[in-house]
Amino acid sequence: MQPFSLYLPTRLVYGKDRIEELDGLTRGYGTRVLLVAGTGSARKSGLVDRVKAALAGRDIVELEGVVPNPRIDSVRAGAALCKEHNVDFIVAVGGGSVIDCSKAIAAAAVSDEEAWELVRHPDRIEKALPLFTVLTLAATGSEYDNSAVISNTATSEKLGMANDRLAPVASICDPSLTFSVPAYHTAAGIADIMSHTFEQYMVLEGNPVSDGFCETILRTCIEYGPKAVAEPDNEEARSALMLASSFGCNGMLALGRTPSPWPCHGIEHEISAFHDITHGVGLAIITPHWMRYSLTETTLARFVQYGVRVWGLDPEGDPMTVAKTAIDKTAEFFASIGLPSRLSETGVTDEHFEAMAEHVETCWWSLQGALRPIDRAGVLEILRASL
Amino acid sequence: MQPFSLYLPTRLVYGKDRIEELDGLTRGYGTRVLLVAGTGSARKSGLVDRVKAALAGRDIVELEGVVPNPRIDSVRAGAALCKEHNVDFIVAVGGGSVIDCSKAIAAAAVSDEEAWELVRHPDRIEKALPLFTVLTLAATGSEYDNSAVISNTATSEKLGMANDRLAPVASICDPSLTFSVPAYHTAAGIADIMSHTFEQYMVLEGNPVSDGFCETILRTCIEYGPKAVAEPDNEEARSALMLASSFGCNGMLALGRTPSPWPCHGIEHEISAFHDITHGVGLAIITPHWMRYSLTETTLARFVQYGVRVWGLDPEGDPMTVAKTAIDKTAEFFASIGLPSRLSETGVTDEHFEAMAEHVETCWWSLQGALRPIDRAGVLEILRASL
Incomplete structure (x- = not known):
């Protein structure tokens, strides 16, 4: 620990x-x-x-x-x-x-x-x-x-x-x-909560307590997020999401684990600094592409744990298939609650990608400590895949 | 909520x-x-x-x-x-x-x-x-x-x-x-952590976030408890247990749920007030009997959730069988880490049972709000089953 x-x-x-x-x-x-x-x-x-x-x-x-x-x-x-x-x-x-x-x-x-x-x-x-x-x-x-x-x-x-x-x-x-929050911003909030969790959960060295807390937050968003989007005054769903949100960034989800450099936030902050898009929307778009970038033999076990415990995938299944399915389900989930899947849908072009990649390294902090280390070229790769 | x-x-x-x-x-x-x-x-x-x-x-x-x-x-x-x-x-x-x-x-x-x-x-x-x-x-x-x-x-x-x-x-x-804590007191501590969790988790109305937190604590104890008992200087196991312990009583495990009167603690506090036995040992003995007392058609769903999510039992199984298996596994777990299963093994007799049952109601607080309401006769029934 x-x-x-x-x-x-x-x-x-x-x-x-x-x-x-x-x-x-x-x-x-x-x-x-x-x-x-x-x-x-x-x-x-x-x-x-x-x-x-x-x-x-x-x-x-x-x-x-x-x-x-x-x-x-x-x-x-x-x-x-x-x-x-x-x-x-x-x-x-x-x-x-x-x-x-x-x-x-x-x-x-x-x-x-x-x-x-x-x-x-x-x-x-x-x-x-x-x-x-x-x-x-x-x-x-x-x-x-x-x-x-x-x-x-x-x-x-x-x-x-x-x-x-x-x-x-x-x-x-x-x-x-939060009953009056429109569906689109409700969905962006859900993506934000889930991204906070991914940023801390997706590291090489887990911890049984904080892993379980993270998986709880993710399952709560997946179960109650669509209900809140469909029925804005569903008190149970709104309560579950608000409670999930409150534990996102205060350390509770990272107890005893390797610190993470929050790579999607580093990249998304650059996008919204240049384009002022909704933070949660940017995160929802980037996250599956960051996951695909990050999936390697070294990181495979973490994606399998995510797939099995959060999405209920078969723990006996082929690990790479389980991992890829979990990532696909993540992307499908964001789409299912009405969020865009590509940066181009939000008006972002590749015009500032080079500057953003440069900025992440100089103004944010190194993403070398990410699940799979991300250098300047990696940021560009994730941005281009997200376009 | x-x-x-x-x-x-x-x-x-x-x-x-x-x-x-x-x-x-x-x-x-x-x-x-x-x-x-x-x-x-x-x-x-x-x-x-x-x-x-x-x-x-x-x-x-x-x-x-x-x-x-x-x-x-x-x-x-x-x-x-x-x-x-x-x-x-x-x-x-x-x-x-x-x-x-x-x-x-x-x-x-x-x-x-x-x-x-x-x-x-x-x-x-x-x-x-x-x-x-x-x-x-x-x-x-x-x-x-x-x-x-x-x-x-x-x-x-x-x-x-x-x-x-x-x-x-x-x-x-x-x-x-905690490396130097003897096996018996390590086990008693594990029972204490798990009991705190059961006291808050076993209520009729759940909450997705705090239910998940509780299930995390229980799974952590079940996975790492035996390791800490077997290998006292296993740092990973000792760390997991200490972290699990820290969230036991501060409200984190009861967020948004119906308050529970902590029935096993009410009963155990009477036992150790009269007999000065180790708190966690008393809890480990009482808990499975309290669970059996509490299992009814009304409370069945909660035990099934416990069995499926904590013990990995088949969600498609006959609900009453899943519930009873979960309770049996709880008792077997406590025995497996070296804790006694009966009060008589700790020197407790039935001499003060009437006084204890009386005391729970007058000095502690009502256990009517427990998963299954417990009156004076119920306390006696649980004590006698635990003897």
């Missing part, structure tokens, strides 16, 4: 109609609040008003319009509001983009460093404002982890940052708030 | 030779330490000296001799030491008994209430000294939860207490520290 540390200080508050508990949860954290929301749906649905009602008595300033693949500009705007209004804590109402943006704001609001410098050097974060979240999308797991991904359109960069001080104090997770 | 809150503020620090990190982990928590240990093995092995070396520069007072089924007298002694020496934080070196005792000390040391009153009314705990643990036994999961079980020999009571303030700040989990 590989050594690891696990630190999950966030209080998860799951269930219907628990938003009102924000009042008690935020007691003792001050009275001046920055409320961060996205581009409209949380406001139109009345959710923002419910959150404001739960925070009655506090002075609330609002930052609206945080977009998917949240921008450093929003972080700067939020931090400026916090400084101007002496904000005590932040409440993020939205999905992973709003929460990620709020994490970066929480750090930038109490730092003298320029916001993008903190994204580039999260080890410099020495404190952050307390953050509370109200989750509206099952996808990134940002509600229960210490990391964020921020985009800089000026430099075509999309970088991940992690620091324990960014973990929310508490996250309210009400699955019924 | 049932609503739930999950709060795991403890930092888990897993891996070989990480004890020295205690120095950094305890920085900022003061300089006066109460070091709590058990009845000798941690001292004989040199572990206590290693811990003291890691805490060099602090003023250390020691409480030794905490016994299994830790007593309120030890809690009182530890709390008195803390008050006398103005202790800033506590370091527990041992298994669940030492950690549980230390949790109760941490609360009693900073309270005006009598220690047993705090055990009886944990909601009255408003603060506690910071607690750090160095784990030496894979069993109770106390290293990663907010609860403790304390015995009062004067009243033949053994009560559980839970309060978020009791959660350790950090727990050092080095599987190699």
Whole structure:
């Protein structure tokens, strides 16, 4: 077993109609609040008003319009509001983009460093404002982890940052708030959850506990994902997906295993930095091609384990056939919930492939530690196969 | 899905030779330490000296001799030491008994209430000294939860207490520290881990995520338990068991499911309150009989799920046969790792059965919410079947 540390200080508050508990949860954290929301749906649905009602008595300033693949500009705007209004804590109402943006704001609001410098050097974060979240999308797991991904359109960069001080104090997770998520974004969220899991599960050295946790998350997505896409107000399905999402990125799925460089995220972050496509969609397209690239005699056993335990394939079957079937089933699954199978369907061309491959190595981190090591040529191969 | 809150503020620090990190982990928590240990093995092995070396520069007072089924007298002694020496934080070196005792000390040391009153009314705990643990036994999961079980020999009571303030700040989990645990206590620890899981898994309403987590823990114990018993220094097996243990009691295995009254623990706590037998041994004996008591047409599906997913039984088989086979396999497994199958083998007689059954209802809590509801007559039936 590989050594690891696990630190999950966030209080998860799951269930219907628990938003009102924000009042008690935020007691003792001050009275001046920055409320961060996205581009409209949380406001139109009345959710923002419910959150404001739960925070009655506090002075609330609002930052609206945080977009998917949240921008450093929003972080700067939020931090400026916090400084101007002496904000005590932040409440993020939205999905992973709003929460990620709020994490970066929480750090930038109490730092003298320029916001993008903190994204580039999260080890410099020495404190952050307390953050509370109200989750509206099952996808990134940002509600229960210490990391964020921020985009800089000026430099075509999309970088991940992690620091324990960014973990929310508490996250309210009400699955019924996701009933209104359209089928396409529900499916993209499912792909995101599954990709987080693959990124950690697909390594050479397994661990019985975290392997089992990963297989659980994958089976849950495969069983309940199509139900949520078909019946948006299926509470059981929405609950299963939200719960699956919360364990995606906080270390629970990698306990005791070799660390993985998250290769699909490295590659997808490049695609969405250049093209601003939906993160989960990019992951769904890349993942099967990355799997095909990664399947070798050395990695075969891992794919067989995946096929047998997640897809119920015959453990006595020819290993290479089982592995290839598992990969095909993965691709078919993403297609079955309505996601595109090729980058070209999303408007991506091969124009920036060389720059992306270059970027992965220089701005992201080495993918040499991936299940099958991926160099610059490997990134290009996966991108071209995905086109 | 049932609503739930999950709060795991403890930092888990897993891996070989990480004890020295205690120095950094305890920085900022003061300089006066109460070091709590058990009845000798941690001292004989040199572990206590290693811990003291890691805490060099602090003023250390020691409480030794905490016994299994830790007593309120030890809690009182530890709390008195803390008050006398103005202790800033506590370091527990041992298994669940030492950690549980230390949790109760941490609360009693900073309270005006009598220690047993705090055990009886944990909601009255408003603060506690910071607690750090160095784990030496894979069993109770106390290293990663907010609860403790304390015995009062004067009243033949053994009560559980839970309060978020009791959660350790950090727990050092080095599987190699368990190489010296004898086979019998290794097996008792395995039974404890599995029982924690059964108590939460065996309810009428499942949840795909926490069901999968439970099945993972059970499969891990079944695969690696016998290896650890047969080869005490098998690092892979010891690591798997320690990791399985850490998720036993902190809510991770019950996410979104109907709460369970932990019936085997209610019954076993009575047995060990009267007879001071090893907790895990009592659980291993009772569990299969409780399962047989609980198997009805209503509960059948749950046992079939257990048999198919944990024991790999044929999902197409006759359901009642699958369920009974799963229960038989559970009993055979405990016997195979060297645990007794009957209470009489441990010196327990039926002398106090009536008092125990009475106690479960009055001092523990109702077992009416168990998979199959258990009344006083049911407790007696299970005890007699276990004799």
